[in-house]
Amino acid sequence: MIVLFFQKARSEEFEAVALPHLNDLFRAARRLLGEQAAAEDVVQEVYLQAWKSFHRFERGTNCRAWLFTILFNTVHHYRRKWLGSMASEGDEDLEELLQYTPPVPETLMDEEVLAALDRIPPDFRAVLLLADVEEFSYKEVAGILKIPVGTVMSRLSRARKLLRDELAAVAQSYGIKKASQGRQEA
Amino acid sequence: MNTINFSEAVCKRIRTQLDHYLSNELSVETDHEVMKHLEACAACSQELEARMLVKNLLRRAVQSETAPPVLRQRIAGRIHASEFSFSLLPFSPRWALAAAAVAAVVLGGVMGLRWRTNRLYDDARAQAAYIRAVGARLPRIETVGLADHLHCAVFRRFPQEYPAEAVAVQQLGPQFVQLVSMVKERMPGEYRVVMAHRCSYAGRHYVHFVLKSDSKLLSLVITEKQPGESFSEMEASSGSEVSVPVYEVAAKRFQVAGFETQGYLAFIVSDLDRKNNLQIAENLAPLVAGFLNSING
Numbered sequence: 178m179i180v181l182f183f184q185k186a187r188s189e190e191f192e193a194v195a196l197p198h199l200n201d202l203f204r205a206a207r208r209l210l211g212e213q214a215a216a217e218d219v220v221q222e223v224y225l226q227a228w229k230s231f232h233r234f235e236r237g238t239n240c241r242a243w244l245f246t247i248l249f250n251t252v253h254h255y256r257r258k259w260l261g262s263m264a265s266e267g268d269e270d271l272e273e274l275l276q277y278t279p280p281v282p283e284t285l286m287d288e289e290v291l292a293a294l295d296r297i298p299p300d301f302r303a304v305l306l307l308a309d310v311e312e313f314s315y316k317e318v319a320g321i322l323k324i325p326v327g328t329v330m331s332r333l334s335r336a337r338k339l340l341r342d343e344l345a346a347v348a349q350s351y352g353i354k355k356a357s358q359g360r361q362e363a
Numbered sequence: 364m365n366t367i368n369f370s371e372a373v374c375k376r377i378r379t380q381l382d383h384y385l386s387n388e389l390s391v392e393t394d395h396e397v398m399k400h401l402e403a404c405a406a407c408s409q410e411l412e413a414r415m416l417v418k419n420l421l422r423r424a425v426q427s428e429t430a431p432p433v434l435r436q437r438i439a440g441r442i443h444a445s446e447f448s449f450s451l452l453p454f455s456p457r458w459a460l461a462a463a464a465v466a467a468v469v470l471g472g473v474m475g476l477r478w479r480t481n482r483l484y485d486d487a488r489a490q491a492a493y494i495r496a497v498g499a500r501l502p503r504i505e506t507v508g509l510a511d512h513l514h515c516a517v518f519r520r521f522p523q524e525y526p527a528e529a530v531a532v533q534q535l536g537p538q539f540v541q542l543v544s545m546v547k548e549r550m551p552g553e554y555r556v557v558m559a560h561r562c563s564y565a566g567r568h569y570v571h572f573v574l575k576s577d578s579k580l581l582s583l584v585i586t587e588k589q590p591g592e593s594f595s596e597m598e599a600s601s602g603s604e605v606s607v608p609v610y611e612v613a614a615k616r617f618q619v620a621g622f623e624t625q626g627y628l629a630f631i632v633s634d635l636d637r638k639n640n641l642q643i644a645e646n647l648a649p650l651v652a653g654f655l656n657s658i659n660g
Contacts, residue, residue, distance in 0.1 A: 188442055196435065203430035217434050224438045228445065281417055290424035308386060309418045310425045315388050334382045341417045 191231050194240045195224065201241070202248050205306045208294060209252050219255055223247045242313060246321045249303070279345040293343035301336035308333050373400065377407050385414055444487035490518055491565075497614050504592055505612045505619045507567065508630025512582040512617070514564045516573045516632075535559045539570050542654050546572060546583060549646050553577065581633035581640075583647065585655070587626060594623055600641060607648040611641055620644030624655045 202223060206216035227234075227247050234243060294302060307318045308329070315333075319326045377400045383389050384397045401408045494513045498506035535543070543559050558573040572583040599608035600620070611620035618640035620631045629651050631644040 191442065192439060196439070199435055199438070200430050203434065204425050204428050207428060208425060213431075217431070220430065220434065221438055221441065225441055225445070228442050281413065281420070283416060283420070285420055287424040287427045290420050291428075294421065294424070305421065306425065310422050315386065330383065330388075333386070337382060337414060337417060340421065341414070344417060344420070 187231065188228070191228055195227055195231075195244060198241050198244050199224075201311060202244055205245070205311070206248060206252065208291070208302060208306055209299065210256065211295065215255070219248070219251050222251050222255075226251065239317070241311075242317045242321060245307065245311070245313070249321055279349055281341060281344045282348050285344060285347065289347050290344065293340060293347060296343055297336060297339050301332055301339055304329060304332045305336045305340060309337070374404065374407055377401075377404070378410060381407070381411055381414060385411065385418065440487055444490075490514065497617065501612050501614055501619070502597055504594060504597075504628070505610070505614075505621055505630070507586060507592075507628060508582075508584040508621055508632050509614055509617060509619045511562065511564045511567075511569045511571060511584045511586075512619075512630070512632035515562045515569070515571055516558075516580055516582045519573075535561065535570070538658060542651070543572065545650055545654065546574075546647060549650055550574060550643065551576075554579075554581065579633060579635055581631065581635065581643070583651070584630045584632060585651070586628050588623065588628055592623075592628060594621055601645050605645060605648075607652045609641065609644045609648055611637070611644065613637060622648045622652060624652045627655045629655065 199220065203216055203220050206219045206223075207213060210216050210219060223244060227244055234240070294305065297305070303322060304318060307313045307321060308315070313321065315326050315329045318329045318333075322329070324332075377397055380389060380393060380397050384394065389397065401411060490513075494510050497513065498509050501509065539559070543556055547554075547556060553576040554574040555576075556572060557575045558571070560571055562569050562571050567586055567589075570585040574581045574583070594608070594610040597610045599605075600611045601609045607622050609620050609622050611618060613619075616634050618631075618633055618635060618637055620641055620643075622629055622644065629648075631640060631647065633640050633643075635643070
C-alpha cells in the first residue's frame with residue numbers, strides 16, 4: 178500500500194512538471210513529422226518514456242529541455258530516414274548575409290508561414306523550432322540535438338535565412354514586391 | 364550604393380553577429396558593441412527588424428496550433444495505467460530499467476495490432492470495463508487467463524519489427540527462460556515469441572508468453588493457483604485419453620483453453636478458431652504442466 182501511495186505521489190509530481198509542456202512538444206512534433214496522427218503518437222511515446230525514466234530526472238533541472246531531448250530521440254527512431262535527408266552543411270557565407278532580401282510583410286497568414294517552414298530541410302527546421310519558437314539557448318539546443326554549439330549557430334543563421342527567403346517568395350508571388358522595387362541590387 | 368555611413372567592414376562584422384544578438388547569446392561586450400552600432404546605423408537596424416519579424420511570425424504561426432485535448436487525457440490515462448501495474452510488483456530499479464528498455468523497444472515502433480478503438484489501449488478504465496464485459500458469462504477461473512491476455516497482449520502496441528528473442532525474454536527471469544524454447548519447439552512454425560515476461564493484472568502475477576503469427580495473436584498465461592481454484596467443476600473439452608485435461612470456453616472472438624497443475628493455472632488464449640486453439644493447448648499442456656511440476660517440487 179505504501180508503495181502505491183509513493184507511486185501516486187510520483188505520478189502527480191510527474192504530471193505537474195511534465196504535462197504543462199504538452200502543447201510545445203506537440204507543436205514541434207507536428208512540424209517535424211508533418212502529420213497530426215504521427216505527432217500525437219510520438220508525443221504520447223515521449224511522455225511514457227519520460228515517465229518510465231522519471232526516477233533518473235533530477236528535480237530542479239530543466240524539465241522542458243529533458244522532454245525535448247526525448248522528443249528528438251523518439252522522432253529519430255520514428256523516422257530514421259528523417260535525418261538521412263540531411264542538407265549539405267555549408268559554411269555561412271558572409272556575402273550572402275549582406276545580400277538584399279525582399280521584405281517580408283507582417284500580414285502573412287500563419288498557414289503560409291507554416292507551409293514555408295515545412296519546405297525547409299528538417300535539420301534546419303529543428304533548430305528553428307528549438308531556438309526561435311521554444312527559445313532554448315544555443316547550449317540547450319546543442320544538448321537536445323547532440324550537435325556542437327558552433328553547428329547550432331551556423332544552422333540557425335542559415336535556417337533563418339532560408340525561412341526568410343521562403344516567406345519573401347510567398348510575398349512576392351502575391352505582388353507585394355512593388356514597395357521595394359527601387360532598392361533592388363544594393 | 365546604400366545609406367550606410369559606416370565602413371562596410373564594420374557593418375559586415377555586425378551582421379554576422381545579428382542572429383546571435385537576436386538570440387540573446389552574445390557576450391556582454393559584443394552585445395554592447397552591436398547595440399551601439401544599431402543605434403547609429405539605420406541599415407543594420409532595419410536588417411535586425413526584418414529578422415525579428417521573421418522570428419515573430421514563425422513563433423506566432425507555430426504556436427497557433429494546439430494539441431488536441433484528448434491527447435492529454437490519453438497520456439494521463441496511460442501513466443495511471445502503468446502506475447497501477449508497476450505498483451503491484453516489488454519495486455526494483457533493475458526491473459524498472461528492464462521495463463524501460465522493453466518499453467523503449469515496444470514504443471519505438473508503430474502499433475502492430477489494430478483494434479477498433481484506441482480507448483481500449485489508452486484508457487485503463489475503459490479497458491477494465493471491456494475485459495469484464497468479455498468475460499462476463501465465463502466461469503470465473505477462465506477469466507483469470509483471458510484478462511491478462513487482453514490487458515497485456517491485445518491492448519499493447521507491438522513494434523512493427525519484433526525484438527530479437529534475447530530482448531523479448533529478458534524480463535522473464537532464469538526460472539522460466541528454458542520454457543521458452545520448449546514452447547517454441549511445440550508451436551506451429553509460423554509463430555514467433557514476441558514477448559515473454561512477468562506481468563500483473565488486477566492484483567495477480569503472471570508469467571506471460573506472447574506468440575504471434577502473421578495474423579494471429581496467442582498468449583500462454585501462467586499464474587499461481589489461489590486457494591480453491593480448480594477446473595474440476597468444468598467439463599474437460601479434451602478426451603479422457605489425454606494426460607492433462609484442457610478446459611475451454613469462447614468469449615467473443617477469443618478462445619480460452621485452460622489446464623492446471625497442483626500449484627499453477629495455465630491458459631492458451633488466442634483469436635484462433637476453437638479447433639486450432641484447443642489443438643495448440645492440448646499440444647502444449649503436457650509439456651507446460653510437466654515443467655510447472657518440476658519447478659514446483
